Amino acid sequence: MTATTGSELADLLAGPVVAAARGLLGCTVSANGVSVRLTEVEAYAGTAGDPASHAHRGRTPRNAVMFGPPGHAYVYFTYGVHWCMNVVTGPEGEASAVLLRAGEVIGGLDIARARRVAVRRDVDLARGPARLCTVLGLGRSAYGLFLLGDGPVRVAPPAVPVPAAVVAAGPRVGVTGAHDVPWRFWIAGDPTVSTYRRHVPRRRS
DNA sequence: GCGACGATTTCG
DNA sequence: GAAATCGTCGCT
Numbered sequence: 001m002t003a004t005t006g007s008e009l010a011d012l013l014a015g016p017v018v019a020a021a022r023g024l025l026g027c028t029v030s031a032n033g034v035s036v037r038l039t040e041v042e043a044y045a046g047t048a049g050d051p052a053s054h055a056h057r058g059r060t061p062r063n064a065v066m067f068g069p070p071g072h073a074y075v076y077f078t079y080g081v082h083w084c085m086n087v088v089t090g091p092e093g094e095a096s097a098v099l100l101r102a103g104e105v106i107g108g109l110d111i112a113r114a115r116r117v118a119v120r121r122d123v124d125l126a127r128g129p130a131r132l133c134t135v136l137g138l139g140r141s142a143y144g145l146f147l148l149g150d151g152p153v154r155v156a157p158p159a160v161p162v163p164a165a166v167v168a169a170g171p172r173v174g175v176t177g178a179h180d181v182p183w184r185f186w187i188a189g190d191p192t193v194s195t196y197r198r199h200v201p202r203r204r205s
Numbered sequence: 206g207c208g209a210c211g212a213t214t215t216c217g
Numbered sequence: 218g219a220a221a222t223c224g225t226c227g228c229t
Binding site for chain 1: 219220221222223224225226227
């Protein structure tokens with residue numbers, strides 16, 4: 001299930017979200033002078049009975065783009081601090097999407113480091129969904145952009161396909177429920193994959 | 206209109 | 218372990 005052309009990638013994203021997620025591993029995301037090879041992603045099934053999805057309770061202004069056609073960016077702001085990015089998948093109305101959790105910087109390394117000055121090791125530059133958006137310079141302005149064309153943010157098929165044998169799966173990170181659903185996918189052994197953290201609810205003082 | 210909380214990161 | 222920090226969404 002690896003796309004080798006843009007057309008195949010478009011078809012993959014139009015299909016079931018789990019296959020789309022696995023197919024996005026190894027793909028290159030390029031924006032604002034930096035390119036990242038995806039090493040970790042998570043699938044969210046939208047309105048199809050996935051309580052962890054931002055679209056689970058139906059359409060709202062924030063998640064509206066997820067209800068549209070596949071191949072567009074769903075970017076959201078969280079914790080008052082961070083931006084994270086998804087690729088919308090599946091048919092219109094389903095609202096499924098794949099969260100881009102981590103990657104390896106393969107282009108524009110100097111720019112990426114300038115955006116995360118405190119980072120010492122290159123493998124930590126995009127090791128986490130908000131970190132990935134930071135090195136790519138993504139924020140509100142990326143919301144809804146089409147990712148498979150000639151726009152400012154692009155997703156392209158892998159230069160070297162990722163063998164199915166090296167793809168690992170497990171529970172999604174930080175989600176409140178659905179801990180039994182193994183919809184987090186990563187490239188086994190890759191040092192740029194983020195560490196697993198269980199969701200911990202915050203308490204008010 | 207109000208308030209609890211979040212698909213996180215960083216520091217102590 | 219806990220703070221930072223604010224947009225979003227359901228409703229106490």
